[in-house]
Amino acid sequence: MADLSTFPITARWPAKHPDRLQLYSFPTPNGVKVSIMLEEIGLPYEAHTVNIGANDSWTPEFLSLNPNGKIPAILDPDGPDGTPLALFESGAILLYLAEKTGKLLPADPARRWETIQWVFFQMGGVGPMFGQLGFFHKFAGREYEDKRPLERYRAESQRLLGVIEGRLKGRDWIMGEEYTVADIALLGWVRNLIGFYGAGDLVKYGDLVHVPKWLERGLARPAVQRGLEIPPRP
Structure with a gap:
């Protein structure tokens, strides 16, 4: 050991x-x-x-x-x-x-790299942009008189949601029928954007068709439900 x-x-x-x-x-x-x-x-x-x-x-x-x-x-x-x-x-x-x-990562090399690119999409785009929108919408940033930062991150977050929406057209998951690490990387951020950050109306989440259904499928998974509560908050 x-x-x-x-x-x-x-x-x-x-x-x-x-x-x-x-x-x-x-x-x-x-x-x-x-x-x-x-x-x-x-x-x-x-x-x-x-x-x-x-x-x-x-x-x-x-x-x-x-x-x-x-x-x-x-x-x-x-x-x-x-x-x-x-x-x-x-x-x-x-x-x-x-x-x-x-x-949760395809064995086929081409599909493996395609999955990895979506993980990096989340790491480099969705996480930073959604997080900044949360700051300027919900936290200390909302007190800033200059609203240009909020608008910048709102617009980019809405655009990124559109990218995900387009990817999910005709697909249950980011990689089609196969649930992968790409979905795991994105689920918590989309959930947080419309839930904890309360930014759904800002990014016109209600206009989307495929992302809400994908999020609902993901959140219905027992492992996802357990993972969202781990580790417990103090």
Whole structure:
């Protein structure tokens, strides 16, 4: 069994089950990507709540695993060649878990890369833009007198939703009939945009046809329902 005590993060979040993958996270759109993925693939893991509201992600222990100070991060005691692997960035974690288990990522090389491109679409576009819209619509940014930033992120978020809408025309999932890491990457962000951020009317979500049906299908999955609540909020 790997000795995880050599990783400083375990001093603050001790592993009760050091033989299992350790997840350090919080139920945000980025955080739930990994908990949903773990629930979908059935890989044993232990979840630790990193309370970002209390700045837990900026503690020395967490920074020892992710110097960027963002959740989620994992510590896999059974990494490549059986040696422990510490990993951050939700997109990288999704792809690592997919390759580790051979699940939710197509084996065909062309379809595999097509799936990966949609994961990067979420990482580079949907996440940053939806997050900025949330800030300027719901949080401190709404107090700004200059509304140009809000309009910029509103317009880009609406455009990105249109890209997803076009992709889903004639498809149940991003990759057609096959549910993949691309769907997992996007589900939490779309849910958050119209739910927690309350920006549905801003981006004309009600005018969409395919995205709402896709979101409903995704949220109906038992693994998704479980993953959205992991780890529990303090």
